[in-house]
Amino acid sequence: MNKMSVAALALVVACGTAMAADTTSGTTSSTPSTTTSTTTTHHHPSFESLDKNKDGFLDSKEVASHASLKKAFASLDTNKDGKLSKEEYSKWQ
16 A cells, blocks of 8 residues: 555544544534533522411521521521511522
8 A cells, every 4th residue: 555545544544433432422523512501490489389477578487398498598588587578588599
């Protein structure tokens, strides 16, 4: 074989190996891979569904069954009155 044929064969083998490696990840080298952004969305219960006594506020008893809200309660209670207003609750992320 001449040098040109050997170089062409080496190139074909190298490209085939690269494409085979890419197919294990589900992409091919001719298609640019994209990175998907994962956004965590929190699905919080509505204020109204938590306000069991319908007084317009959430107290510690009303949030007791929601661990993440219970944990955030003190920091959300910005006026430190021991209950959350709808406005304070809306700050919960």
